[in-house]
Amino acid sequence: MADSSKIVEEYTKVESRRGLSVTSGASHMKLFDPRVLAMGKGEYGRLWSVVTLGLLISFSYIVQGIIIALILEDVFSGRPMAGSIPSFAGLVLIIALRWAMIWANDRIVARAATNIAISLRRRIYHKLYDLGPGWMLSQKSGVVQATIVDGAEALQNYYGRFLPQVIVSSLAGLAIMVILLYVDVIIGLVVGVMMVASLLQPLAIYRGVGSRIRVWFVAMPRLFAEYVDNVQGIVTLKSFNAGKRHGKLLDLKTNALYDAEIGILKDEILWGVPLGLVAAIGGTVAIVIGALRMDAGSLSAGGLLFVLLLVREALRPVTDLRQTIHFSFAGMGAAEGVLDILEAVPPAAAPVDPIAPGTLPPSIAFEGVTFRYRKGDAPAVDNFSFAVQPGEKVALVGRSGSGKTTVTSLLLRFFDPDEGAIRLGGEDIRRIRPERLRAMYSVVSQDTYLFHGTVRDNLLLAKPGASREELESATRAASAHDFITGLPKGYDTVVGERGVKLSGGERQRIAIARAILKGAPILVLDEATSNVDVANESLIRDALDRVARDRTTIIISHRLSAVRDADRIYVIEKGRLAESGSHSDLIRRNGDYHALLMAEGGSV
Incomplete structure (x- = not known):
């Protein structure tokens, strides 16, 4: 005690003004x-x-x-x-x-x-x-x-x-x-x-x-x-x-x-x-x-x-x-x-000279990106580069703590890199207005957040004016319609705080339906199947495959079974790019990817 x-x-x-980690000078x-x-x-x-x-x-x-x-x-x-x-x-x-x-x-x-x-x-x-x-x-x-x-x-x-x-x-x-x-x-x-x-x-x-x-x-x-x-x-x-x-x-x-x-x-x-x-x-x-x-x-x-x-x-x-x-x-x-x-300063400030409105190709490029969460820390991402062309499916894999999820945070511009640049459609994302940037992405993460409200309310976050037909089309594509209609009040069932009244697999399928409903050209799957059982994983993976069609897709996963069909796989180790290639290429090299696959108990 x-x-x-x-x-x-x-x-x-008194520490750092009320415990908030900012430098506002409000004391x-x-x-x-x-x-x-x-x-x-x-x-x-x-x-x-x-x-x-x-x-x-x-x-x-x-x-x-x-x-x-x-x-x-x-x-x-x-x-x-x-x-x-x-x-x-x-x-x-x-x-x-x-x-x-x-x-x-x-x-x-x-x-x-x-x-x-x-x-x-x-x-x-x-x-x-x-x-x-x-x-x-x-x-x-x-x-x-x-x-x-x-x-x-x-x-x-x-x-x-x-x-x-x-x-x-x-x-x-x-x-x-x-x-x-x-x-x-x-x-x-x-x-x-x-x-x-x-x-x-x-x-x-x-x-x-x-x-x-x-x-x-x-x-x-x-x-x-x-x-x-x-x-x-x-x-x-x-x-x-x-x-x-x-x-x-x-x-x-x-x-x-x-x-x-x-x-x-x-x-x-x-x-x-x-x-x-x-x-x-x-x-x-x-x-x-x-x-x-x-x-x-x-x-x-x-x-x-x-x-x-x-x-x-x-x-x-x-x-x-x-x-x-x-x-x-x-x-x-x-x-x-x-x-x-x-008076707090955002980790990623609004652009001073934003680019003019217009259509941006759904391509992504990290160019020598280095990022630390705090000054003096080891880089979470260190001189990291990779590229995704429109319509490609690319995977980022690595051990826990290797920096995979940090890539998602940088991509959504929750932080700005200390060094290097991140480009969307050839433009530095620091010059794209935040609302326009995030409109380009549909994100399905491992920790799905549902608000205390109905299933319908949570789906409409993606597209407030969506019709009933659009909602049902999205939930069918996400393998969610059947379980939703089986709930006591169907789409009007209250899911509870953080969706506590639903199972993990059900919450994840609603998240996928939201991503479909949003219709963004780039799909980011951040450990989207890591917290579900085998039966739900199969349903969710089928749904994700349908969502990924005709979209630029980035899959972040420690389950290598989820990335085998990716056009290109990037292996991250301690924030650095260890190797890249297709599944078969990386198996032949017998490097870090092969070691991860063997540790997972998978077969080549």
Whole structure:
């Protein structure tokens, strides 16, 4: 069992900004960071409406104070109450209007905050799509998920609650200070000092506890990611009786996060108390000065009442601001993770000078391609070259880890090579727009992904407007129609998350049907039969043979029985091309291919 102190250290240590492996420079966020302010730009109109209503609400309190002071002055002066009836009516009207403004303000805040959260999630999703699988391979999905969900929610309160309140508190406080300066300069200055100290409170507290807030927002997504990891791996945990051990580890990490959060709350209180005292003492001093002024005859009783009520109203914006300070800390902690994604650089950037639209021949060429997943690592693909002409069927074979699947990732431009070039139809793929490039390929991989939806929904990913006849034609060609119609609701049967309600062979045949439906001129089969049994393999191989007709086909496989009829076979060893030729040519050479075939137990 890991030592608890090490767990705490791990979960309170900031590494590479929230655990996301990017270099965005999003750490050490400022409380009013321009990049964060820019993210809410689309809702500035509504936010200014919130500020305007907030100022009107604050103004209504000031007017209310003035009216109450006038009523009390009439009472203390012995004037008839009948003369105060208009003041009472005005007071009721002010209260009614304020209630209506508060109601409208809350609705606008909710609408603006929700729109900002939706907009942020949309931007993050599109950015993740642009970053692609190559970037996601270096991330923990739970961390990214927490950023999308919790990060956007924390920021909506920063924009909707904290930012407008900063402006309202500042302007309302300034207005009250100006009025008090008009009544009495000394009192106005005292209240002014109190207001400035109170408005500086968020900056002071953020400077004091900002780093710990950041620690919490680093630790929380990591812990969330571990819970997701454990839930997804529940079968493995049960099979090894490891559930309790992992549960105890999660308990330790959860407690570490709890301790970090309690520490933040303590620091907030410690930093907030002195500044709260400044406001309270400032208000008391102003009232005492007012009393002394009245005793000296330089301030009337009505004036003192006016001062008392205005000092009370001066404390209201300060109190409102203090109630929203936590939203700012949570927002800044979340903003770092959001910016880490939004400012991330894709492993394969969009082309600066894309080629003009037009038909590209379905030929592929790798020219001296070298690629490393990380700087300093051994090349996953090393000075690798091969070519496929339109209509050819070419196979890439080799031991596990030889670099075969990396070729697929480079072909789809999830990454760019460190050296060399990859050409499609004679054009460097770095000059082809990503959507156009990927429209050229139909890919069937060993790890088929089906979304939680119906069979029909998953098929229509390939061609959203496909007719029923087109769907059935594709599934028949993939040997999938019969089993689909045998499902409880046929094509409208829900397959479950990742297609869990289907067998491996059934999922694979749906993937093949999708590839057929897409109708791309190049077919990439990446270990398409590696995870199915012999009976399903025969069905799937027949289906793949039908799909491959009249298409340029690349087969990546460690099962050599799947590549015998390829026009050309390339044998990869440690990322380098070991040998190439047809099946019969390679057998005669008695080289690496022959050794792989013998290790597989196959016959020549």
